[in-house]
Amino acid sequence: MASTTQIPAPPARRTALSNKQGHKHGPRAKRTKGPGRFRPNYLGGLGGWLWLAIIIVPIYYVVVTSLKNQAGFFTSNPMMPPTEPTLDNYKLVLDNDFAMYFANSLIVTVGSVVPALFVSFMAAYAIVRGKGRFLTWTNNTFLLGLAIPLHATIIPIYWMITKAHLYDTLLALILPSIAFAIPISVLILSNFMRDVPNELFESMRLDGCSDWAMMWRLALPMTRPAVVTVGIYNALGVWNGFLFPLILTQSPSTRVLPLSLWTFQGEFSVNIPAVLASVVLATLPLLVIYVMARRQLLSGLTAGFSK
Amino acid sequence: MSTSTGSSRRVLEKGPSGWLAAPALVFFLLFAIIPLFGVLFLSFTKWDGLGEIKLDGLSSWTTVLTDPVTGNALWVTAKIMFFSFIVQAPLSLLLGVFTSASQKYRAALAVLYFVPLLLSSAAVAIAYKALLDPNFGLGPGLGLPFLAQDWLGNSDLVLFVVVFVIAWQFVPFHTLIYQGGVRQIPASLYEAAQIDGAGRVQQFFAITLPQLKYTIITSSTLMVVGSLAYFDLVFVLTGGGPGYSTRLLPLHMYLTGFKANDMGAASALGVILVVIGLALALLLQRLGGKNRNASQLEGA
Numbered sequence: 001m002a003s004t005t006q007i008p009a010p011p012a013r014r015t016a017l018s019n020k021q022g023h024k025h026g027p028r029a030k031r032t033k034g035p036g037r038f039r040p041n042y043l044g045g046l047g048g049w050l051w052l053a054i055i056i057v058p059i060y061y062v063v064v065t066s067l068k069n070q071a072g073f074f075t076s077n078p079m080m081p082p083t084e085p086t087l088d089n090y091k092l093v094l095d096n097d098f099a100m101y102f103a104n105s106l107i108v109t110v111g112s113v114v115p116a117l118f119v120s121f122m123a124a125y126a127i128v129r130g131k132g133r134f135l136t137w138t139n140n141t142f143l144l145g146l147a148i149p150l151h152a153t154i155i156p157i158y159w160m161i162t163k164a165h166l167y168d169t170l171l172a173l174i175l176p177s178i179a180f181a182i183p184i185s186v187l188i189l190s191n192f193m194r195d196v197p198n199e200l201f202e203s204m205r206l207d208g209c210s211d212w213a214m215m216w217r218l219a220l221p222m223t224r225p226a227v228v229t230v231g232i233y234n235a236l237g238v239w240n241g242f243l244f245p246l247i248l249t250q251s252p253s254t255r256v257l258p259l260s261l262w263t264f265q266g267e268f269s270v271n272i273p274a275v276l277a278s279v280v281l282a283t284l285p286l287l288v289i290y291v292m293a294r295r296q297l298l299s300g301l302t303a304g305f306s307k
Numbered sequence: 308m309s310t311s312t313g314s315s316r317r318v319l320e321k322g323p324s325g326w327l328a329a330p331a332l333v334f335f336l337l338f339a340i341i342p343l344f345g346v347l348f349l350s351f352t353k354w355d356g357l358g359e360i361k362l363d364g365l366s367s368w369t370t371v372l373t374d375p376v377t378g379n380a381l382w383v384t385a386k387i388m389f390f391s392f393i394v395q396a397p398l399s400l401l402l403g404v405f406t407s408a409s410q411k412y413r414a415a416l417a418v419l420y421f422v423p424l425l426l427s428s429a430a431v432a433i434a435y436k437a438l439l440d441p442n443f444g445l446g447p448g449l450g451l452p453f454l455a456q457d458w459l460g461n462s463d464l465v466l467f468v469v470v471f472v473i474a475w476q477f478v479p480f481h482t483l484i485y486q487g488g489v490r491q492i493p494a495s496l497y498e499a500a501q502i503d504g505a506g507r508v509q510q511f512f513a514i515t516l517p518q519l520k521y522t523i524i525t526s527s528t529l530m531v532v533g534s535l536a537y538f539d540l541v542f543v544l545t546g547g548g549p550g551y552s553t554r555l556l557p558l559h560m561y562l563t564g565f566k567a568n569d570m571g572a573a574s575a576l577g578v579i580l581v582v583i584g585l586a587l588a589l590l591l592q593r594l595g596g597k598n599r600n601a602s603q604l605e606g607a
Contacts (some may be wrong), residue, residue, distance in 0.1 A: 010492075015399040016487045024553065024567065025323070026468050029405055040530050042402075044405050047402075047405070048402070048405050048413065048416055049416070050404075050422070051402060051420065052396075052416050052419060053521060055419055055420060055422065055475070055479075056419060056422060056474065057445070058434055058435065058438055058445075058475070060435070061420065061437075061438055061444075061445065061448065062434045062436075062438075065437065068489065073443065074443070077447070077448055078443050078444060078445070078447055078448030078450055079445070079447075079448030106453035106601035118330075119330040119331040119334060122327040122328065122330065122331065122332055123327065123330075123331035123332065125323060125329040126322075126323050126325055126326075127328060128326070129322045129323050130323050130324070130327075130328075131322045131324055132322075132325060133326050134325045134326060138325070138328050138332050139331070140329075141335065141340065141441055142335065144585075145335060145340075146532075146586060146588070147411075147532065147584060147585050147587075147588030147589070148339075148343070148581050148584050148588075149532060149535040149536050149557070149584040150339055150435075151382070151535075151536050151538060151557055151580075152343075152346060152557070152560070152577035152580040152581045153338075153339060153342035153343055153345065153346050153575070153577065153581075154560075154561075154576070155342075155346060155564055155570055155573055155577060156341070156342035156345025156346050156349060156566075156574075157338060157342050158346070158356075159349075160338075160341075160345075175334075175338060175523055176333055176338045178338075179334045179335050179337065180338070180339065180340050182331050182334060182339075183335070183336045186331065203313030211323035211324065211327065214323075215323075215327075225504070236424070236425070238429070240426070240427030240429075240430075240431050241539075241544075242426075242427065242428060242538075242542075243538055243539055243561075244541035246539075246542075247561075247565060257427070258428070258429040258430070258539070259429070261429045261430055261433055262433070263544055265433055265436075265543075271445065272437050272440075275433060275437070276433075276434065276437055277552075279433055279434055279519065282427065282430055283425060283426055283427075283430055286425040286426075287422070287425060288312040290421075290422070290425055294418065294421075298421060298483060299487075301424075301480075301483055302483050302484060302486065302487030303487070305483075305484045305487060305522075305525060
């Protein structure tokens, strides 16, 4: 990838020749290929709409079903909206400690992502700006972490957490989550850090700035898109994480949302509408963020990966 | 927290202190590298998860390597990895190219394309369990009898259901990566190709694909190594069943350790998982030519 455009990340450049109205019609292209650069791409468009249907239908089904009462669920057509929409299922879920699970998820996510960003940023700065065998070795260690399915280490982690008397606490989820977020964070942050011109650092150094100051006053503003990317990516991962909570927590007081969906499904297995209402409720917070800040979220996510 | 000791004479050559990397390194050593050795150590022990850990030589390894379920788990993992890659990679690439174009309606479509990104695997799996119900799911709902099958109870069908649901959840993320990649291709390349009379398909193969080389490597690596971590989705969707038909290696490890209380054997399976992941990642890096990160390090 030619590293041409950097900061600010999302370039408004398009590959297509914008504003070119196609005047040659006729679907000459025989493949379902992407950007219609010159004329409408019928096959591509068809594929695009088809995929949309694949995405929408399940979501529609879940929402519609969650608004039915049990009798309605068993008698009506599954794809039809309920004749008497009800919010009872949502009430049932909310009455079942949903708020507490939500708070737990929030604590674990913020508690993992913020420290992970902080330590990864410092490490990326040292790796990019520093020299020496130790830093090279450190970087290689992190790169190794990218190649290894870290979930394979869950058993020793379980042992460590138990030994440290952290089993069934939120901290038990936070600590390994921080560690697991570090490799990808350091990789993306250091990729961006390399593009900050050396002269800027040198001039600050000549002005007598310490590394600490350079890090927060120069490197951080210059790599903001990457920091956002890493933050969003890790937050999504931790928020939706299932394996750590399953293995490292037990009681309802430390339950996080994804796990609560699963236990809820066990408790209310016959009440499908209620189970689906819990799925909708658990997704709602992220959906709200998505609706409000879609551009930042998506461009933030891509900025780090498509370099 | 230590900052550098700004006392060197050779101001311009002095980098920051390595201490800045220490906090991240400590975390990572403690919760990733040490457990990595831990899992190797535990594979030579007997432990039920609660009591004493006893050294036990190679017995866990003998158990794991002679158990037909292990071979089956490897086979299931390979199948799911292969099929989900075959389905996801072309789809994500095409959708990424498609959504990177500048037409309004595509941008509108893309808004909805990315929604599955937000869902947890547990939520997706639970939703699909309801959706695939032969009596109250999609089949009867759309009046399509062929959709009203016992998808999750039929060991011939269930693997494809798993692959489909994985694709449904993860294609959006890779689409996003490809979309970003396509948008970084200089438009002048396309303009030149157009002047030379290259059509859309020609342009795709002559410009888009070669230009996306690194994006393809990034996405494929994430996809393949990621398929060793499809744990939660399959766990909630099928629990590994029916029978052993969707018992992937990570799931098999979990069930062996935390359900059958044989942590030694589960650790041996963990070691196998690590080795496979490492081998695949190295292979993909090789395929992609030189290791970019290393080369960038040299030029840093």
